[in-house]
Amino acid sequence: MMAPRNSILSGRLRSAVIIGGQGIRARKLRTFLSMISLFMGVLAVVTVQAGAEIAQRAMLSDVELQQGKDGTRVMYVPDTGASIIEDAMRGRTDAVASLGMNAIIGEPGVRPVNEGGMSFENAGRGPRGGDMWCDERGCYPMEQKGPEKPAGQAIEVRMQALTGDVRSFRPFRPVTGQWLDFGSAPSLAPRIVLNREAAKGFRMYQVPAEMSVQGATAHMTPQIVGVIDDGGYEPTAYIRIDELRSWLPSGTAQAADPYRGGGGLQLMMSPGTDDLEQTLKAKLAGTGLKAEQLQSNVINSRARMLEELAIMRWIFLGMAALVLLIGVAGILNVGLATVGERVEEFALRRAVGTSRMLLAGIVLSETLLTGLLTAGAAIGVGVVGLKVGSQIIGGKYPSLQGIEFPWQAGVAGVIAGLVAGILGGLIPAVRAARIPIATVMRA
Amino acid sequence: MTIPMSAAPIAAPPIQTPLIRLSGITKTLKGQDEPRTILDGVNLTVHSGQSIAILGRSGSGKSTLLSLIGLFDRADGGQYLLGERDITKLPERKAAALRSAEFGFVFQRFFLLKHLSAAQNVAMALVNGQGWLPRRKRKTQVMEALDQVGIAHLAKHKPPRLSGGEQQRVAIARALVRQPRVLLADEPTGALDTETGNLVVDVLLKATHRGCGLVLVTHDHDHAAKMGSVLSLHDGRLG
């Protein structure tokens, strides 16, 4: 007699596996056709989810580095307020000011290879950028001031002179060497830290270590102490403002060339430093700066970007869901036809003691399995596609190099497969359970 | 109307509790226009090892009666005792378990799955979610059942390669593999020629020698004559 060694549940489960397996094996072609009808939909879901994840990672990974953490208060102060700000910032960690200017490193008196401080990718290509002047009627190239300088071994970088450690606002990623040491005594040979693009320039060109800064009285010899990733694409060097100041009379940073860079100081403040802001504004007002010249705003780039990406993702997922729905209709169609064909088999199975629930469960698991197999195939195609794609276009977009297939896309694919399996299998399962056993007696 | 116990001659020793006792069973089915009472007070007792033939015109309700005995469906009225147990109003889940454990079914058509071998078709009755046998035990029981109906050598054949009589014997093996207490056969020879039909009836009768009860619905009076008792269904009653 039947001696159930295992639990009732495991007997049911094992029976279901055998019966379901027999059903699928007897209809391999049909299972395959179901999978095809579902494949595009699941692939669409996987693709959207993978694309959204990758875009989000690429965009969000650098947004804090470039613009500062959400919540940071940013204020721009014209050059006339520079000395007040620099004095106020000394020794502070909850607020940092940076003064921007262009600097040329290399042979003196030559035209840098990337004139204007553009990225080295574009250096020497296309029209020489930079010097334009604009009025309400349009923009015009500026007339050359004197003879053009000869091209030479020099590179132009954006110089950011810092009053303190800016990394609490912009969390730069270390690449090699060290970051600026704000605690030590200022050095006469200014220490600079390069971003990756600037470091690339140093690798590509033999550049002597001589630096001229707009408005500086003499050339200086900088020491490069490290390289960081600041998320930016233009060559940039970071320097302690006090080390720069020994070469640069206060307040004259931009005087030499008002058309290049500039825009005064950028002040970044932690949340909760409202007092500092009020004090600074009062002091700056004393120098004749008007209140509307001292607007501050709070960074929320990351939050805004997340929100925009989320909206995009839902729109695309919605479209993918429509494609998936077509697949579900296909699997449902096949499922109903199959149940129609198997009426006698199901009636007989119930006659020999298979319960209604188990029968419905078997029909449902057959489509669920189809859905899962499809999900597996779609995820596989997604993984391979991403690998191939990142190899093909990865050269153009470095952020796409070596990206991993996001696990969220895999999860989305499995969920899509399961949902499609349930939607496509539920009605056939209910129909199968409702077949009267007496069907086997009507010959 | 109630007739005390069985109207049929009892072949088996009456000391035993009967396997099945039906009394006053009624069943009404939805007809074309109005409901039709198909069974109108059926009484039937089946003992262990007893064989009963049920004759009756087409449409007289023979299959309906078998479907009530085999718990495919429930009666509208009357009482159904299986051994000592009253199963008149059994919920479907329990009915499925009883169909598996107590009954074996054979139909006019064989209902074999054509993509499965004879052995796998027989094993279908073991792989039904009611308990579990490991593969080897399953195989032993399947081979025993196939041997019982004389076609153990055809175990690996698929139905399209089997003759009608062989296919029906696979179906009988499927009905016997769980060693049921009652075998219900609804015109099992209807699709077979006389000679093959005789063979099939003999195979069914052989099962009663092991104590199995047999209820055979048939049109063939020769086959009916081989049974221990013969009843006929007429106007919704058995007599």
Ligand SMILES: Nc1ncnc2c1ncn2[C@@H]1O[C@H](COP(=O)(O)OP(=O)(O)O)[C@@H](O)[C@H]1O
């Ligand atoms: N599901 C059903 N619904 C309504 N009427 C049915 C149903 N099944 C069978 N019948 C009718 O019940 C009567 C008895 O059928 P059945 O038991 O199959 O007779 P038999 O097996 O003796 O030929 C027939 O008239 C048949 O048309």
Ligand SMILES: [Mg+2]
């Ligand atoms: Mg009939």
